[in-house]
Amino acid sequence: MKNIRTFNKIHAFFSSKIGELYETKNGKKIIAGYIKLIKENAVLRKQYNLYTQLEEGVSKYIKENARDEYINEMLDTFSGITKKQLKEANNKLFWFLMDNDVITETENPWAKQTKVLKEGKEDLHREFSKTELVFKCVDYILYEGKKDLSRYIENKKRLGDNLRVKEEKLNENLTPEERIEKYNEMYKGKLTNEEMNLIKSIVYSTKPQSALIEYQKSIISSIDELYKNSDDVELKNKYLQLKEQILFEDYSNIEKVTKLFEFRQTIDDIKNNTE
Numbered sequence: 001m002k003n004i005r006t007f008n009k010i011h012a013f014f015s016s017k018i019g020e021l022y023e024t025k026n027g028k029k030i031i032a033g034y035i036k037l038i039k040e041n042a043v044l045r046k047q048y049n050l051y052t053q054l055e056e057g058v059s060k061y062i063k064e065n066a067r068d069e070y071i072n073e074m075l076d077t078f079s080g081i082t083k084k085q086l087k088e089a090n091n092k093l094f095w096f097l098m099d100n101d102v103i104t105e106t107e108n109p110w111a112k113q114t115k116v117l118k119e120g121k122e123d124l125h126r127e128f129s130k131t132e133l134v135f136k137c138v139d140y141i142l143y144e145g146k147k148d149l150s151r152y153i154e155n156k157k158r159l160g161d162n163l164r165v166k167e168e169k170l171n172e173n174l175t176p177e178e179r180i181e182k183y184n185e186m187y188k189g190k191l192t193n194e195e196m197n198l199i200k201s202i203v204y205s206t207k208p209q210s211a212l213i214e215y216q217k218s219i220i221s222s223i224d225e226l227y228k229n230s231d232d233v234e235l236k237n238k239y240l241q242l243k244e245q246i247l248f249e250d251y252s253n254i255e256k257v258t259k260l261f262e263f264r265q266t267i268d269d270i271k272n273n274t275e
Contacts, residue, residue, distance in 0.1 A: 004143055005090045006139045006143065008047075008051055010093050011051065013097070013102075013103065017102055018031060018241065019233070019237040030100045031244075034093075035244075037096055038093070046081070047086070048248065050074065054134050056164075056166055057165050058070060062163075067160040071156060075141060133162050134162050136155075137158050198212065198257060215260065219246060219267065220246060222264075222267045223239050223267065224243075226271065227243075242263065246260070
């Protein structure tokens with residue numbers, strides 16, 4: 001596992017570079033190309049969705065009562081994907097970053113480190129190479145499978161034991177009318193008419209894709225404006241990370257869409273406090 005180019009490490013490395021890339025026109029093209037590559041490659045997209053899902057966390061109910069079923073269903077989505085296909089897909093991502101000089105000879109988490117690096121660079125044991133336990137377990141399960149059954153079982157158990165738990169905001173058993181009322185109560189006075197109409201169209205499955213895309217674009221435009229007007233490097237990187245998250249997400253369910261509303265509210269608060 002040590003030298004396998006896992007999606008998790010490649011994406012973590014890319015995320016550590018996104019702030020630098022966004023500073024140049026060519027860098028912005030690289031970001032767009034990277035996103036396009038993941039969206040258009042089914043294996044990369046599956047991996048992105050899996051790691052994002054684990055990053056966001058599961059409900060307390062799943063953690064306590066349906067952990068094994070959740071993990072089995074999650075891994076079943078990879079049942080038709082071989083280790084070779086995973087490697088091939090990840091290598092496309094890796095070589096895209098190599099060819100665009102994002103991963104370089106001196107900054108390559110998979111390079112053999114037998115010599116002192118150029119220009120006094122430190123060794124490569126940096127933050128992006130430190131993988132959290134849940135991701136280590138998933139990486140083992142996906143790339144090593146059941147060739148060592150005891151380790152496979154051990155990693156599945158450790159994955160379940162270390163699942164993150166997110167706060168539950170909505171009961172999925174509510175009727176559409178009850179769900180809308182719930183959101184009215186939760187976001188009373190905070191949502192625009194446009195946002196409430198989006199909620200209604202999602203609850204009633206009227207395919208609001210074009211409206212969602214426009215709404216998403218308006219948020220990204222606001223983030224770009226905040227980025228341009230800030231001199232704080234750390235804050236600018238946070239804006240870029242937020243933008244990356246918004247660009248990658250598929251807003252196929254109402255909970256994910258309400259994240260956009262929360263992003264918009266946060267951005268509005270920041271803008272109001274800086275004016």
